[in-house]
Amino acid sequence: MTTPVASSSQPVQIPAVKGPHANNVVKPKEKKAKAAAAPTHPLELNPPPAFFDHRIKLFEKLKAEYDEWVKVQPRQEIEITLPDGSKRQGKSWETSPMDVAKEISKGLADRIVIAKVNGEVWDLERPLEGSCSLELLDFEHPEGKRVFWHSSAHVLGEAAERHYGCHLCIGPPTDEGFFYEMAIEDRPVTNADYPALEKVSDLAIREKQKFERLVVPKETLLEMFSYNKYKKQLIESKIPDGTSTTVYRCGPMVDLCNSASYFLGDPNNDSLQRIYGISFPDKKQLVEYKKFLEEAAKRDHRKIGKEQELFFFNEQSPGSTFFLPHGTRLYNTLVQLMRVGSLPSLDTSSSDYGYRKNTSRGATRKVSLGPVYLDQGSTLTLDHLVISPNMYNSKLWETSGHWQNYKDDMFTLDVEKEKWALKPMNCPGHCLIFDSRDRSYKELPIRMAEFGIIHRNEASGALTGLTRVRRFVQDDTHVFCMPSQIREEIDALFDFMQHIYGLFGFEFKLELSTRPDNYLGTIETWDEAESQLKQALEAQYPGQWDINPGDGAFYGPKIDITIRDALRRSFQCATIQLDFQLPERFNLKYRSPEDFQSADKPPSRPVIIHRAILGSLERFIAIITEHFAGKWPFWLSPRQVLVVPVAIPYKEYAAEVAAMLSGLGLYADVDNGDNTLPKKIRNGEIAQYNFILVVGQEELDSRSVNVRNRDDVGTKAKTEMVPLDEIAKKLVELRNSRSLKNQFV
């Protein structure tokens, strides 16, 4: 059970109260405008709801009894052991964790939000009862953060009760703050209420209300919360008869300290309203958080996607993306990158303008790849691309296990009186390819890559931009190999992954999840697989990976790779997942050398390695859009060059320059419209063209261009001219270098 912070910790800020089911944070301006226009509700109900008095009287009576009881407990010398092994002396039923913290330093006392006593979460002011171990946690500690947000939820609950007179339901911490769910009879929660809620929360904090803890028996709790059917339901269903649970008081509010159970989270359950919030121990952190939100809002891929005309959605097919031409360029660049491990280099010597060059396999072989990837002749080249069906008879899904476990997340359809479904993943189809004829060990590993279209039936309410969609494509690969080949495959995959993530400037973190209790297969297979994964990890990333013992899937161990974006947010895109189950279910086998020696040997099963580096292309595009804030590196940019003539007579030359660059395989456009020169340049800047080339008489005479670099403010004023041949060469070199910097070498 999580318990709130004691009153002596830093005051709680409740700054960013979010609306019911709101995705976006309310901008301050909007808030003020709406508040001014809204009908005025008093800050607090006067008189306060009758249940305040009822609750408090009962609480005070019990508290007085408890205090009497504490008074007569024996005071004894106790020994308190800190995590570093050092020991402090104290007195039982008197010394609190806060006393110990103050003894150590004022800084520590100011910083901590909760303690742990013998591993149990313990309020800072709650007296220790005997010799014990003591940990003091601050907000930076994940558990400290949860407790802090849990306490904040109590404060928000208090504010909501005082403001609305509502009946509270549950108020748990979440990964990003907390919420409180409540029933308000006569009004909906609106943005206009936030200032009032913030004000009342603020008052509560300023009053330095103590969080007072009390353990109360179930019958008394039912009496204390007799006015509130939600709390009564919680007490009745969650607290066993004859036992007690903890309540906390802050100000007029007394609340159960139940865990974050969602048993009332049924959408049909009355019309409960939910208010979200986040809080920090310190103003500075709040300011930073608001800055982060602002920056995140500016980078929102849905906003940039619209501004740059990359993609959109239509309610006729929720969760399925329409990629516009420029979004499709991004998409295709990623597909091309993943297909051959690198983009084919462009060639300035080409004279055949007007079409993209060098996309044949022969050309890609010459490309320099950085980390020896293709030199190993390995893993994901065009050779391994397959195309498999989109829909299958439900019999296939029964074999794979999806029908039993995953049916609700699939789109099913009736075809000639039989049940079918759209594929939610490619693997079962690839198993059919493997099984299309007999296989020998000499053929292994067999690798299959597919950019297959996948459908998953997400609830329409859960869909968000490109990050949660119903239709998507993965850079999906399945390797069918012998257990002894795992190491080599993983090595090659790491090289490739590092190369790919490097191109985007992503840092990443690796975690190995090992055999769980409900594992499938033999211990020997698991041990061998895990040992090969460990060797591969240790060889490439010595000391830089973590292990999650027992956290693997029942069908095989896995490596989770988490990337961090420019805002330090973490995303899991890549997966490397070993699978002993699908080969079993599909009865996949190969002839091994031993098969020739003994006839009654069980069939040799391949191991399947499922892997994706980008994961869903849709989601990856969302991540990189926000990571780059729409300022694409040149190699990836769907708008690389814009050519602008200074006046009508130079339109022809501008068009010629753009055609020449397009002929080299660059994305070059010309603006020969009717806008003024400054307007054209401005539009080009807003569209985030990497380079704007301006041409006039001088440039025409010398067959040159004037270059403006998106990321170099210095060049935005008119500077020197660059000969056309030279700029073409520089642009192609920049594109081929796949540099993250928009800068010529």
Ligand SMILES: [Zn+2]
């Ligand atoms: Zn798979």
